[in-house]
Amino acid sequence: MRNVTDQPNAEFSWRSLTALVPYLLEHKVRVFLALSCLVLAKVASVGLPFVLKNLVDTLNAKDSVEPALAILAVPVALVVAYGAIRFLNVILGEVRDTLFGRVTERAMRKVGLKVFNHLHKLELDFHLNRQTGGLSRDMERGISGISFLMRFMVFNIVPILLEILFVVGIFFTKYGWDFAVITLSAIVLYIGFTAYATEWRTRYIRAANEADSQSNTRAIDSLLNYETVKYFNNEKYEANRYDEDLEKWESARRSNRLTLFGLNSGQALIVATAMTCMLMLAAQGVVDKSMTIGDFVLINAFMMQLFMPLNFLGFVYREIKGSLANIEKMFLLLERKEQITDNQDATDLTIKQPSIEFRNVDFAYNKERPILQDVSFTIHPKQKVAVVGSSGAGKSTLVKVLFRFYDVNNGQVFIDGQDTKTVTQTSLRENIGIVPQDTVLFNDTIFENIRYGKPTATDDEVWKAIKMAHLNDFVNSLPDGKDSKVGERGLKLSGGEKQRVAIARVLLKAPSILVFDEATSSLDSGSEQAILKSLREIAEGHTSLVIAHRLSTIVDADQIVVMEQGRVVEVGNHKTLLEAEGRYYHLWKMQNDKL
Template sequence: MIGMGSSRTQRPHTDRRDWDNLKSVLPFLLDFRSRAIFALSCLVLSKVATVGVPVMLKGIVDALEHKPEQVVVLPIALLLGYGLLRLLSAAFNELRDVVFARVRYRAMRRLSLRVLEHLHTQSLRFHLERKIGAISRDLERGTRSVSSLMNFMTFSIIPIMVEFLLVGIILLKEYPPIFALITFGTIAVYVWFTLRMADWRMDDRHTMNTLDSQANNQAIDSLVNYETVKYFNNEHLELARYDKTLNEWEGYAVKSQTSMSLLNFGQSAIIAVGVTIIMWVAANDVLQGQMSLGSLVMVNAFMLQLFIPLNSLGMIYRSLKYTLADMDTVFRLLDQQPEIQDLPHAPALKVAKGEIRFEQVEFGYQADRQILHGLTLTIPAGKTVAVVGQSGAGKSTLARLLYRFYDVTGGAIFIDGQDIRAVTQESLRRAIGIVPQDTVLFNETLRFNLQYGKPDATQADLEQAARMAHIAEFIAKLPDGWDTVVGERGLKLSGGEKQRVAIARAILKQPPILIFDEATSSLDSTTERAIQRTLEEVAGDHTTLIIAHRLSTIVNADQIVVLDAGRVVEQGTHPALLALKGHYAALWELQQREEQH
C-alpha cells in the first residue's frame, strides 16, 4: 500500500512527444484506409452542402428583393434546393459517422489488446513496483484518448478546416478582400489566444490526472486489502488518505475551471468583436449600393456557420491537448522495455530428462542486498529435491529464478544443459508447474480456475485432478458445484481450499518439472498427509523442487538441501542430515518441540 507519510505531489513532466504519439496512431487508421478515405469524402461533401446553404439563401433573398415578378417560380426552386442541401449535409454527416465507427472502435480494441499484452511481457519487478489502480486508470484514459483523438480529427478539426477553406474561396472570389481579411484575422487572433491559454492550463491538467490516478489506486488498494484494514480498525485512516488526495485534486480542479472560464470569456470577446466589425462593413456596403441585401445575409450566415464551430474550437483544442496527455501516458508505457527479454531467435526449451542445475548463482533483488552467494545445486532428472532453511535464506528465490521472473546476476541456471536465458520464456514456463505458497485465483468459477492449468482439458480430466488433489468431495457439496464463483483473489475459499485448487491445477498441467512452494502450509494435518501422498505420486515421474518450511513434509525427498543466508550449508537425505547434528538437525528438533506443545 502507499506509504502514510505525507509527500508533495510531483508535477508531471510536460515534454510530451505529441507528434510521435500522433504518428503511432496512424497504423490503426491504415488498417481501414478505404473506410477512412470514404468517411473523409463524406465529410467534404457534407461541408460543400453546408457552405452551399448560405449561397442558396443569398439567391432567395436577392430574388425576393429584385425580381418580385418571379416570386412564384424562382424562390420555390431555391427553397427546395435550400432544403435539399440541408438534408444532404445531415445525410453525409451520418454516413460519415457510420462508416468511421468501425475504424474508431477497432483502434480502441487493438490498443487495449496491445497494452494488456505489453503489461504481460513486463517483469515481476515492474508489477511489484507499479500500483494496479493507477495502471488501470491510465489504461482506461489512454484507450479512450485514441477514440477521442479520432473523433476530434474526423468530426471536428478536419470539418472546420474544410469549411474555412470553402468559405475563404467564396469570400475572396465574390467580395472585397477586406471580408476575408477580417474573417481570418479574427480566426488567427482567436486561435493564438486559445493556444496560449490552453498551454498555460496544461500543467494543472497533468497534476489533476496524477492525483486522479493516485486516488483511484488508494481506493482499490484499500479494498483489495479489506481484511487488513479491518484487522487494524483503520477505515478512518484509509478514508483520510483518500480524502487528502481528493482534496489536492479538488484544488487543482477548481483552478482549472476558473482558468477555463477566463479562456471562454476571452474567446467570446474576440468573436463578438470580429462579427461586429464584419457586419459593420457589410451593412455600410449595402447602404452604399456596393453589396446586395442577399450578400449581407450570406456573409452573416457564413459568420454564424464559421464562428459557432469556432466557438467550440477552444474546447476541442483543450480536449485534444488533454487527449494527447492521456495518450502520452499509454505510449510511454508501451515504450518501456521488459527487464526480462528473450534473445533474438531464441529456440524453445527441449526437455528430455529434466535435470536442473544451479551453477555458481549470484542474485539480489537490489544491488545492495545480495540474496544468493555462489549457489551451486543439482536436481537430478526424475528426482525430488527439497530446499529448507530459515526465512530469508533464499528458498523461494530459487523458484522465481527458475521461472525466470528475474535473471541471475552471476552464474547460470541450466535445464538439461540449456541455459534458461538462451531459450524462450514461453517454452520454459510451459515446462514447469508450480503450486505457490500464496495461491491467488481469478474471480471466476472453480471450473475456470482449475482448467487454467490446461485450457483444453475435458471434464473427466478436471474431475480426476480434483480427486487427486482431494478437492472433488468439497466441490460436490457446493450448491453450484463446478460453477461456484470463488470471489476476488479466491477470497470465498479457505487457504487450504485454494491450495488444493492450485495443486489440482498443477496436476492437470502435467509438466516435466514441478515446484511446490510451501504447497501444504495451509492444510490441516489429516488433509496434509493425504495430499502429501498424492504429491509423492505426482512427483514420481517428474523432476521436483520442494520449498518447505515444515520439515515433516519432506522426509521422503531423494535429497534435502539446507540454505543459510543464500548458501548451501548441508545436503543429503533426512537420516543422513539428522546424523550430522548440524543446521537441519537443529531445525528438526525445534519443529518437533513446537508440534508437541
C-alpha cells in the same frame, strides 16, 4: 529508458500521434470514403449561405415584372434547395461517422490488446511496484483518448481549416480586402489565444488525472484488503485517506474549471468583436447600396458558419491536448523495455530427462544486497529435492529464477542440460508446474479456476484432475457445485481448499517438473497432512523442487539443500544432515522439542 513514473512532455505527446497512423492505413478504403463524404459535406455547407442570399434577395425584390406564380416558384425552389443541401450535409456526416466508426473501434481494440500483452511481458519487478488502480485508470483513459484523437484529428481539424480558406477566399474576391483581413485576423488571434491558454490549462488536466488515478488506486487497494480493514477496525481511517485523495481531485478539477472559464471568455470576446466589425461593414454596404440585404445575410451566415466550427476548433484543440495528456502515460508504458526477453535464436525447451541444475548462480534485486551467492546444486530426473533455510535465505528466489522471472547476474540454470536463457520463456514455463504458498484464484467458478491450468482441457479432463486432487467431494458439496464462485482472489475458500485447487491445476497441466513453494506453511496440522499426502502422490515419478519452511514436511526428500544468507551451506538427506549436526540439525532442533 523511461519508466511509467516519468513526467510526460509535449514532444512525446505529439509524437504519440504517429503511433496511430498504422491503424488508419489498415482501413484505407473506409478512410478514403469517409474523407470523400467529408469534402462533399464541406462543399455543401459553403453553398448554403449562397442559396440563403438568393432566397432573401428574391423575396426582397419589389419591381419584378414576372407573373405572380413565377415569383412564388423561385423562392419555393430556393427553399427546397436550401433544405435539400442542409439534409445532404447532415447525411454525409452520418455516413462519414458510420464508415470511420469501424476504424476507431478496431484501433481501440488493438491498442488495448497491445497494452495488455505488453503488461504481461514486463518483468515481475514492475508488477511488484505497480499501483493496479491507477494503472487500470490510465489504460481506460488512454484507450478512450485514442478514439477522440482519431476522429477529431481526421474529421475536424482538416475540414475546419479547409472551410476557413474557402470563406476567407470568398470574402476577399467578392467583398474586398477589409472583410478578408478582419476574418483572417480574428482567426489567427483566436487560434493563437486558444493554443496559449490550452497549454496553460494542460497542467491542471494532468493534475486532475493524477488525483483521479490516485483516488482510484486507494479505493481498489482498500477494497481488495477488505478483511484487513475490518480486522483492525480501520474503516474511518481508510475513508479519511480516500477523502484526502478526493480533496486533491476536487481542487484540481476546480482549477481546471476556472481556467476553462478564462479560455471560453477570451474566445467569446474575440468572436463577438469580429462579428460586430463584419456586420457593421456589411450594414454600411447595404446603406450605400453597394451590397444587398442578401449579401448582409450571406456574410452573417458565413461568419456564424465559420465561427461555429472555429469555436469547435478551440474545443477540439483543448480536447486533443486533454486526450494527449490521457494517452501519454499509456504510450510511455508501451515504451518501457522488457527486461526479460528471449534470445533471437532461442529454441523451445525439449525435455527427455527432466533434471535441474543451478550452477554458480549469483543474483540480487539490488546490487547492494545480494540474495543468491554462488549457488550450485543438481536435481536428477524423478528426484525430490528440498531447499530449506531461515527466512531471507533466498529459497523463494530460486523459484523466480527457475521460472525466469528474473535473469541471474552470474552463473547458469539448466533444465535437461539446456540453459534457460537459450530457450523461449513460453516453452520453459510450459514444462514447469507450481503449487505456490499463496494460491490466488480468479473471481470465477471453481471449475474454471482449475481449468486455468490447461485452458483447452475438456470437462472430463478437469473432473479427472479434481478427483486426483481429492477435491471432488468438496466440489459436489457446494451449493452450485462446479459452478460455485470462489470470490475475489478466492476469498470464499479456505487455505486448504485453495491449495487443493492449486494441486488440481498442476495435475491438469501435467508438467515435467513440479515446484512446491512452501505449499503447506499457512495451513493447520490437519489440512497440512491431507495436502502433504496429495503432494506426495502427484510428486511420485516427477522431478520435484520443494521450498520448505517446516522441516517435518520434507524428511522423505531424496536430497535436502540447506541455505543461509544466499549460500548453500549443506547438502544431504535428512538422516545424514542430522548426523552432521550442522545448520540443518539446529533448524530441526528449533522446530522440535526433541530430536
